[in-house]
Amino acid sequence: MKKLTDILSEKIGAAFAGLDLPQELGEVRFSDRPDLAQFQCNGAMAAAKQAGRAPRDIATDIIAKIDKGDLIETLDIAGPGFINISLTQNALQNYVNTEIAGLGAALPENGQTIVLDYGGPNVGKPMHVGHLRSAIIGDTLRRILSFAGYKTLGDVHMGDWGTQMGMILMELKHQYPDWPYFDADFTGPYPEESPLSINDFEQIYPKASKACKEDEARAEEARAATVELQNKRAGYYALWQHFMDVSIAAMKENYAALNVYFDLWKGESDVHDLIEPMVAQLKKDGHAVKDEGALVIKVARNDDTKKFPPLILYKKDGAVMYGTTDMATLVERMNLYAPDKVVYIVDQRQHLHFEQVFRAAKQSNIVPQKVELTHAGFGTMNGTDGKPFKTREGGVMKLEDLIDMAFQKASAKIDAVNPESDFSDEEKNAIANAVGIAAIKFADLQNPRQTDYVFDLDKLVSFEGKTGPYILYQIVRIKSMLRKAGGFQKTDFTVDDNTQNLALLLAQFPNVIDGVVQGYTPHILCDFVYKLAQEFGRFYAANPILVEKDEAKRNAYLSVCAILEDTLSKCMELMGIDIPERM
């Protein structure tokens, strides 16, 4: 899937080189003035100073050196020195047919392995809307990187080993002191059934958290319990095991509903046994040192412009922190997968933490220098008041409640739009589900990854305008049309006045994929698929296709629609959004 802009850049770049100017100046991009040309090159203006000549003169010389061949239709200079380029209809058509049409298959493997760390649900807490972004962005990046040729490994990386576990254990001890799990003399065996269901956790954690905040003794108790759990005290460990079973079952349900998948279901606890040897080695090599009662790795550098606190391996009470498990997790990942890149899709507020971990990992050679460690942070989900999102009751909205809300709304919409539909209950539910999930995922993904965004429930379950359901709708209209067309003579993509914009958009697909891969920014794909769907909408409204009398034209347009369906569907697939046959 070679980029059209690369093909043109090579050609123009060679002309620059021929004038003893840097080849990079020949970089060509899709034009932001489509009324003037399809492509533009701004290099002549950039070259003006260094060449000591007027930009338009340079542009004139560049153009004179270029053989238009069958590729370029027009090549001219505009404004201060823009070089405007448009392709011949044939060239554009060939490109779409050879590089874009039938792109169902992923790109060839590039030999690189990339570990993606996303999800990050906590054991012992129900999943809420705050878990949405990491899951959706991470899973989409996994799909896109995979499509782009990487070997990807998505790891859910559960929070199952931190202080919140001690807090929950102690809260339960206060509520149920008679449970055998808390009896240090109990010799087992412990019950096989979990004494708690996932719904119980809704109450327990908030209570535990409140107690620890208000009462230092309780906080201390929780910290101590955490250490004991991490040392695998039998009763605590057995109870913790129940938390795990119950929580993981619930997580799997939530993630499956969102079409979010993981290759690895690892958690902080999985690397527990790696911590001791890792720390021993770090001490031996002089990386880990005692400081203010804790064992730390110092990561500050002389040229730092901000304060870099050390990474704490062991707190003064002996418990490990998430930095410790993150380090040990890197040890494991290097051993098991030897990735070229590790990307963390985690809240932006943890950026400093990851900078610390990355420095520590590189300083100690736990991670080889050439391995790329990236924190692809995402912004906070704020309420309409601009503060971190909370429900009216002050809590957070559960993920399954959000999903159900979207489902209900989609269901009502189906009834309203088509009251006499022949949808079976089963099909209707499937459609409502697909529409609801599409709405939620697309609404989230279209926000740039890095910035905070406002959690607006109405917007999240909206079906009109720049939304997931809009795109599904356009695809469904194509499907419906192709069904009604029955058999038709399939042709290549034909470029004419009515399909030119579509062709030009389709041609941007490789640039879009590349853009997402470079910046880990899925919203670029959202923009693309929306524009494409919109352009189809125009085409569809302007050109009645099924009733077209000219059979060659009818076939050609139906074929264009088929290629559009493939591309649009591919984009949705890359976001893990299912498409119904009808809606």
Place this chain on the structure above:
RNA sequence: GGUCCCGUAGCUCAACUGGAUAGAGCAACUGCCUUCUAAGCAGUAGGUUGUAGGUUCGAGUCCUACCGGGAUCGCCA
């Protein structure tokens, strides 16, 4: 206080990392269903890109100052 991020249409956000006339959606207004799904299409209106300077052929984008908002800065994650 140090460091970093943000401020673009009434609202929510884009703008391919310095390019031409700053674009979408929502909300508002006007048209379009006896042609393929109106969850749609076409159109109108809406802007001194927080303010003031600067850098240059060219600034929403870079620099400086100020105003306003946010994040973060050692034993939570």
